[in-house]
Amino acid sequence: MPTTINAQNALQIREKPMEVYISLRVGSTATISTYTVTGQTKSDDSTLGNSAWPMRTLADLQDGGFLLDGTAQWYDSTLTPSENNGKLGVRGDIGETITVTITAGSTLTAVTVASSGVSTITKGADTYTATGNDVVTINSTSATLVFTPTDSTTRVEIDYIVPGIMFNITNDTLISCTLALRGNLDVKDHTWEESEIEVKMYYPNDISSSLAYIQNDWPITYQAGYDSDLSTERKFYISEPITQEQGVITIKGVDASHLLDEKTMQEQWFSAYTGNAHQTLYTKFIDAIQAAGIKLQRKQSWSGSQSGTLRYSVLPEMSTRDFVSDVMNLTLNHTRGGSNFSIQFVDAGIPTVEHGNGKTYGQTWTIYKSDCGEWTEKYDQNISKIIDSNSERKINETITTSNVLVYDNIESGLTGNVNQFFEYNFDGWYRYASPFPASSGVPSDTPYKFTIISRQPSRLVFKVTQKGTRAFTVGGQSSAITGGVDSFSNPNKLPGINVEMEPFVYGNLTDGTDSIFNYPSLFKRSLRTGSFTWKGDPRMQPLDYINISNDTGDGRGNITARITGIELTHEEGGTSAKITWREWS
Amino acid sequence: MIDNRNTITINNVEIFRPNDFTPEREDLYAGEYTTCTGKTVADRIGWKFSDTTLEWDMLTDDMMSAITSLPGSFDITFNDSDGSHTETVIKTGFANTVTRFTNNLGNIIWKDVKLGISFINAH
Numbered sequence: 063m064p065t066t067i068n069a070q071n072a073l074q075i076r077e078k079p080m081e082v083y084i085s086l087r088v089g090s091t092a093t094i095s096t097y098t099v100t101g102q103t104k105s106d107d108s109t110l111g112n113s114a115w116p117m118r119t120l121a122d123l124q125d126g127g128f129l130l131d132g133t134a135q136w137y138d139s140t141l142t143p144s145e146n147n148g149k150l151g152v153r154g155d156i157g158e159t160i161t162v163t164i165t166a167g168s169t170l171t172a173v174t175v176a177s178s179g180v181s182t183i184t185k186g187a188d189t190y191t192a193t194g195n196d197v198v199t200i201n202s203t204s205a206t207l208v209f210t211p212t213d214s215t216t217r218v219e220i221d222y223i224v225p226g227i228m229f230n231i232t233n234d235t236l237i238s239c240t241l242a243l244r245g246n247l248d249v250k251d252h253t254w255e256e257s258e259i260e261v262k263m264y265y266p267n268d269i270s271s272s273l274a275y276i277q278n279d280w281p282i283t284y285q286a287g288y289d290s291d292l293s294t295e296r297k298f299y300i301s302e303p304i305t306q307e308q309g310v311i312t313i314k315g316v317d318a319s320h321l322l323d324e325k326t327m328q329e330q331w332f333s334a335y336t337g338n339a340h341q342t343l344y345t346k347f348i349d350a351i352q353a354a355g356i357k358l359q360r361k362q363s364w365s366g367s368q369s370g371t372l373r374y375s376v377l378p379e380m381s382t383r384d385f386v387s388d389v390m391n392l393t394l395n396h397t398r399g400g401s402n403f404s405i406q407f408v409d410a411g412i413p414t415v416e417h418g419n420g421k422t423y424g425q426t427w428t429i430y431k432s433d434c435g436e437w438t439e440k441y442d443q444n445i446s447k448i449i450d451s452n453s454e455r456k457i458n459e460t461i462t463t464s465n466v467l468v469y470d471n472i473e474s475g476l477t478g479n480v481n482q483f484f485e486y487n488f489d490g491w492y493r494y495a496s497p498f499p500a501s502s503g504v505p506s507d508t509p510y511k512f513t514i515i516s517r518q519p520s521r522l523v524f525k526v527t528q529k530g531t532r533a534f535t536v537g538g539q540s541s542a543i544t545g546g547v548d549s550f551s552n553p554n555k556l557p558g559i560n561v562e563m564e565p566f567v568y569g570n571l572t573d574g575t576d577s578i579f580n581y582p583s584l585f586k587r588s589l590r591t592g593s594f595t596w597k598g599d600p601r602m603q604p605l606d607y608i609n610i611s612n613d614t615g616d617g618r619g620n621i622t623a624r625i626t627g628i629e630l631t632h633e634e635g636g637t638s639a640k641i642t643w644r645e646w647s
Numbered sequence: 648m649i650d651n652r653n654t655i656t657i658n659n660v661e662i663f664r665p666n667d668f669t670p671e672r673e674d675l676y677a678g679e680y681t682t683c684t685g686k687t688v689a690d691r692i693g694w695k696f697s698d699t700t701l702e703w704d705m706l707t708d709d710m711m712s713a714i715t716s717l718p719g720s721f722d723i724t725f726n727d728s729d730g731s732h733t734e735t736v737i738k739t740g741f742a743n744t745v746t747r748f749t750n751n752l753g754n755i756i757w758k759d760v761k762l763g764i765s766f767i768n769a770h
Contacts, residue, residue: 079677079692433688435680595680597688635692635769636677 064290071597074433079635080600082236083285083292084261086300086313088276090225092170092203097223098163102155104217105137109149110162113176113222118148124156124217154218160209164223170200172272174228176221177209184208190267193235197227199272227272229263229311237262237310238633241284241296243410245604245626247644249445249584250561252391254383257317257410257604259284259298262310270306278302282315284411286600286632293600296411318356319409322383325354329379329518331493332567337369339573340393340403344417347389347405351415354382360423362416374461374541375569376491376519388566392579395586403578408605410628420624426607427599431619434594434610436640442589444558448581449549451562456546458577461569463493469537474500477533478526483515484536491519492538500535510534543568552585588645591626598630598639608643622646656724660713665701670727673697675769696734696766708755714741714762723764739763 070076097110109115118141121134128134143149154160164173175183180192185207190196198207209218239262244255259282277300284296298315305312327350334342344364352358377385386407396403402419416422431437450457472488472495484497497512510530515523522536546565552558566579605624612619623643630639654661655668672694679689706714717738724733740763750756 074686074688075676076690079690432684432686433682435682435688437683597690598678631678634677635675636679636690638678638680 065288066291067287067293067599067601068291070288071599076597076637078288079233080286080632080637081289081292082231082233082239082632083283084229084231084236084239084263085283086227086229086231086280088227088280090170090172092166092168092225094164094166094170094173094223094225096163096165099152099160100163101160102158103160104153104155105139105150106152107143107150109143109151110220110223112143112149113174113224113228115143115145115149117151117219117221120150120153122217124215151222152218152220154209154211156217157211157214158218159211160218160220161206162209162220162223163204163206165204166225167203169203170205170225171275172197172199172201172227172269173205173223173225174198175207175223178219178221179211179216180209180218180220181212182210184210193266195228195230196267197229197269197272199269201271227269227276231261231263233635235263235265236632237264238631239284240632241410241628241630243602243604243628243630245408245624246387247394247587247605247624247626247646248442249391249587250563252387254319254322254387254390254407256320256322257298258301259296259313259315259411261313261315263313264309265306265311266309268306269311273304273306273311276300276304282313284600286637294412298411317409317411318413319383319407321355322351322386323381325382327377327380327382327385328516329520330377331374331491331519332377332571333372333374334571334573334578335368336371336373336572336574338366339373339571339578340364340405340417341366343389343393343571343578344405344415347386347407348415350382350385351407351413356409356413358413358415360412360414360416362418362422364417373569373571374463374493375567375571376461377567388579391584392566392581393583395583396576396578396580397583397586398574398576403573403576403580406605408603410604412603414603420605421607424603424606425601426609427602428609428611429596430611430613431594432613434596436595437592438594439590439592442591444552444554444556444589445561445585446552446556446558447549447560448584449560449562450547450565452564455543455565455568456548457550457565457581458570458579459543459546459565459568461491461541461543463539463541466539467494467537468540469498469535470500471540472536472538474535475533476535478510478529480526480529482526483523484526485523486521486536488520488522488538491541492522493519493541495522495536495538497522497524497534497536499530500533503532507532546570550581550585553582554585588647590621590645591643592623593640593642596639596641598637600630600637602628602630602639602641604628607646608641610643655726656722658713658717658721658723660710662710662713663703663706664725665703668699668701668725670699670725670732671697693769695769696732698739698763698765700740701762701764703760704758706757706760708757711743711757711760714760717762720767734766735768736764736766739765 121128183190242258279299282298301316302314394404508531511528512524610621624646627642676689743760
């Protein structure tokens with residue numbers, strides 16, 4: 063019966079170590095144009111540049127004969143290499159050295175070689191101890207690689223030689239792999255943090271000069287579990303220079319959410335109808351994440367049609383990380399009439415957005431408290447009041463806009479030449495601000511034409527694309543703010559701390575009568591948090607639900623919580639995790 | 648020819664099987680922690696032969712030379728009830744008393760030799 067993660071996790075002592083697969087692929091702009099093979103070869107084909115096709119298992123009488131299970135084939139030089147047929151690669155005569163000369167159109171920094179039956183690979187004066195998957199530093203447009211067999215009874219087999227660096231790290235070479243998968247359900251300090259991976263692997267050859275060419279943001283993939291039941295592949299990106307010291311290579315990476323810091327969202331109008339404001343916010347949320355450069359792997363749909371009244375808000379300039387963090391904080395506990403309006407983004411190598419209760423992609427795990435070590439539990443201080451910390455705006459203001467477009471209030475009587483830029487910073491906010499003809503022209507007028515470069519609530523940049531004969535003006539729909547509150551009090555009326563919080567937007571958007579930026583819902587957040595050590599499961603994600611069972615059988619003392627952090631460690635062949643949680647009802 | 652049940656191979660040299668040589672196997676555990684109820688939770692990641700000390704009452708001069716010239720790590724081949732095993736080991740200690748003498752046939756014999764070894768591979 064195939065081993066599964068669930069079956070092994072049910073055991074107090076897991077009977078099999080988890081397999082860990084980490085891959086780092088650093089491509090090269092240089093391509094190898096020719097492969098010249100010399101030496102006594104038994105068989106070869108021209109597939110040394112193809113790392114994807116498997117080597118064909120040939121009937122071979124070395125090493126005590128070949129397996130009679132049907133996996134070995136007779137050598138057939140007419141069989142076309144392909145992904146299905148496999149390939150021959152290069153196979154030397156038993157005990158014979160094979161030499162491969164490669165040439166490239168531009169400088170190759172390094173090549174990755176997959177081989178077996180090889181003791182050393184020599185390039186000029188450099189000798190590399192072969193491990194099966196080896197990086198050879200080149201720094202030239204050509205190189206001659208000499209493959210020496212492990213002994214006089216072994217055949218050199220070369221699978222591929224490709225430009226760049228490819229590490230396929232498995233338990234055989236892995237020293238440790240630590241993942242810090244992060245979520246955040248804190249009301250006060252709710253900034254969503256990036257997740258990290260750190261890999262240490264043993265590599266006997268000194269390739270530090272080749273590692274110097276690896277840039278940040280190259281992808282690292284991670285999977286773990288058992289071969290018949292592996293976790294979803296997580297993707298991280300190199301965040302620091304890769305180092306090699308005394309044969310140990312250290313690779314550090316972060317998830318795609320590190321891009322949230324690199325994109326600033328400009329001040330902008332954000333409008334929504336009262337009939338589908340939550341869906342509109344969800345769409346905006348997804349757009350902001352994707353605009354930051356994050357490719358979402360899983361994305362739940364949420365359809366809605368425009369209905370009701372159009373309301374307005376202005377998002378101040380902020381980083382995408384602040385936008386994502388604030389939207390999640392203000393919506394995660396928002397429920398009405400049995401419906402859940404939470405909006406959430408989880409990355410940890412599998413960028414995912416979803417809404418509702420977070421169980422479309424998020425999973426629920428049952429964990430027995432008796433299986434947990436280092437159990438800690440604490441309560442945050444009760445929040446008795448949330449107070450507006452920004453003197454410029456209040457919580458849940460109302461923005462009204464004039465019903466008629468106002469022109470000339472901003473600027474009038476302008477003229478310009480083709481390609482001339484105009485930039486205006488307005489007092490207050492204007493919707494639909496744009497340049498246009500000052501008045502209806504006479505038939506002989508040539509109209510000005512423009513391209514809008516940037517349209518923000520209080521700033522307009524445009525360029526003249528066609529010169530006209532009549533002066534043009536700039537105008538828009540002016541807006542005003544009314545109402546709003548300076549604080550919200552906790553309905554439980556219990557003593558606690560005051561938490562200062564900056565209103566997320568100017569104005570307010572409502573779905574029905576509920577504000578979609580829902581400050582009162584923050585009081586629903588449980589104060590109860592904790593942490594424990596557990597066996598570790600590579601499938602777990604931040605914000606997944608956990609039912610922590612107290613083993614009494616009557617449900618007393620059970621806790622329903624959501625995961626706020628996972629520190630998953632693979633080390634010395636074993637796997638364990640430190641999990642932090644917040645109670646969730 | 649010596650019966651291979653009475654010999655082991657150390658670094659490709661056939662040597663008398665040491666006194667009371669019964670290689671033990673020990674399970675290896677990792678990711679270990681103790682629960683709040685005192686249980687041990689861990690992953691059984693495999694097994695290895697336990698570290699041991701090979702002891703001989705007497706060795707020939709050739710065998711002694713092979714042992715004194717051992718590198719840092721080397722292979723040892725031996726039989727147990729499960730068949731023949733070749734394992735890579737590292738030397739952890741070596742001791743012998745200065746009791747070199749010549750037997751009736753004129754061969755040099757060394758007495759009371761000890762070699763500590765640690766098996767480095769897991770299965």
